[in-house]
Amino acid sequence: MTREAWVLGAASNRFGKMKESGREAASRVALEAIDTAGLAPKDIGYTFVANAFGLAERQAHVGPLINTALGIPEVPSCTIESACSSSSAALHEAFVHVAGGFLDAALVVGVEKLSHLDTLTATSYFTIGADYPFESHNGATFPGLYATIANAHMKRYGTRPEQLGSVAVKNHLNAALNPHAHFQKPITMETYLGSPVIASPLRLYDCCPFSDGAAALVVVAGERYPNPRTEPLVIKASTRAGSIADMHDRPDLTSLPASQRAAEAAFRQAHVERSQVDFMEVHDCFTIAELVALEDMGFFAPGEAGKATADGITARDGKLPVNPSGGLKAKGHPVSATGASQVVEVFEQFNGTAGARQVPKTNLALAHNVGATGSSASIHIFGRR
Amino acid sequence: MTATWGLRCPRCGQFDLVEFALSGKGVVAAFTLQNVPADEFVNDAPYAYVLVDLDEGGRISGWMPTVKSDGDLAMGDRVHWVVSYKPGVQFEKDATASVASGR
């Protein structure tokens, strides 16, 4: 029934502060991804856009603007919204259409521009992604919501600030080697521990920055492209799952059920074991989120990921490299570009173009992307032809 | 038990939901001191965002403008709901037993 779907091209701009508008950045990375794939815009059958906070630019319905800019105004498009997991949700839609035989080639574009807003406005915009009347209207911000996860995790498992710090130090070290990254400077544990508390116990360096950015992917049916000019990512699994929307209604604060569900489904779909995964990009909007993700997906027992990170297991040269790109934490988190940009990293690693941050083994990789506080999650597993 | 708007139970899907009055009393399950607030709370920062396990069961989000440092609150502290003109569900720490009995 289904056929093999590949990511044949991928591109990202440098995250941080974009001078140009979201539509311009999105169109540029889209064209670069199409070029990388060795395709022309007219080969695209559908454009799936992710742009959750487009209204911050007073612009909705950005798909037709991108397609018009690419010279393919006749191609259909739509915007997929799933908070911080919007572009992995868009990738899932592309996968479903291509694997299901409805499209031969699809474009996935994620873009966000928020840097023209001040911190207060941006923080307030983001709270719209939580349960606004029942969480945000009680003073919760996203750092605040993840802080309560950290608070519960520390109490239950004895997770220490230095373990959270080791996530930040590792990811900043990786981002220093990533030309797409918002922050390209390593930090020390002293810097981490000395940074101001945003929402206790989370410090400034526990939090991802507000970033602008754009990333694009070209998804094709493998059977239609017998001689690919790149090393394509074979999509072995594309799964999504949900959780009870409100954290306060979930039985356990120390895990995100959507990540657990999506991971179980993904490993079933891909017919691979966790031990076969060579490296991964995981959703580290806050340092605690990386630890919880690794535990939820079954790579470490609950409460063990902090120690493993401090021991260097998830470092770029460790046994299981996690976030070689620098992650959301240091590469940056332009909400709707994040999921696609994780796949850009996998693509560059598979194609040997990751430069100094190249990881040793690249046969099987996983990308994990979360919407809000885990009310949505996406997991993709990629292999080689 | 759910502390958001819904038509079915989010845990088991059961549909015969019953609304009941709460005493507004409970225990802090987790909290954070919000130094960087959202716009509606900007005049009250820092404050605590709290998850409270209610005496009648269930857990609810709320906030505590009187909590100004991490040391002012601990998991397990007893809190109660207070009427306020400010947004959201506002909690305060219970007075200690000795103080309460002295009144």
Ligand SMILES: [Zn+2]
């Ligand atoms: Zn129920």
